[in-house]
Amino acid sequence: MARAAGEFATDIRNGLTKAGQKELPSKYLYDTIGSKLFEVIAELPEYGLTRADERLIRGHATEIVERIPGDVVLCELGSGSGTKTRWILEALSRRRHTYYFRSRFRRRPLLSAAGSSPISIRSESSAWSANISMAPEVAARRRDGQRILVLFLGSTIGNFSHPADINFLRNVRMILKTGDALLLGTDLEKSIPQLIQAYDDPLGVLPPSI
Secondary structure, three states: OHHHHHHHHHHHHHHHOOOOOEEEEHHHOOOHHHHHHHHHHOOOOOOOHHHHHHHHHHHHHHHHHHOOOOOEEEEEOOOOOOOOHHHHHHHHHOOOOOEEEEOOOOOOOOOOOOOOOOEEEEEOHHHHHHHHHHHHHHHHHOOOOOEEEEEEOOOHHHHEOOOHHHHHHHHHHHHOOOOOEEEEOOOOOOOHHHHHHHHOOOOOOOOOOO
């Protein structure tokens, strides 16, 4: 516990005292309660990313799965609530029985973040090692002729610092074979005022202690 607390204090101090853009490692962002709070925030009018993600997947799920013929194993990294994945699963299941593997990445909660400087949430490759490690296990258990569809939705890749983003995608690519696929969710570039409005909890969903 003492070691973890020390690491937490060091990461927060380094991130918030960094010149220019402040950063906080995403591994401190969510625990079970934090994930539930985020699901509520994702429904707010100011936060349209989750709804847009689901709308696109729902509208194009059939087209997506048609690009991966045959027997498909679905492997989702950092699935969260998994609500968006149902459309892919339903489209695959209409064709044949489908195997679905998911990893949920739980992190310790971010206690507080104050100040006028914008803060980015940084996702390091090491923080997602638990998610990536599931994909090789799924690949090793695939039967002859099975293809793997890896899902990494929610524009989480946009939180990665460079070159952690490239390293993460390279690690996923090394797992996949010809005929496999990665469905990657990314967001459009947004203005700073729009991002602050989406993430600054204008309706006060988060309790004061968070």
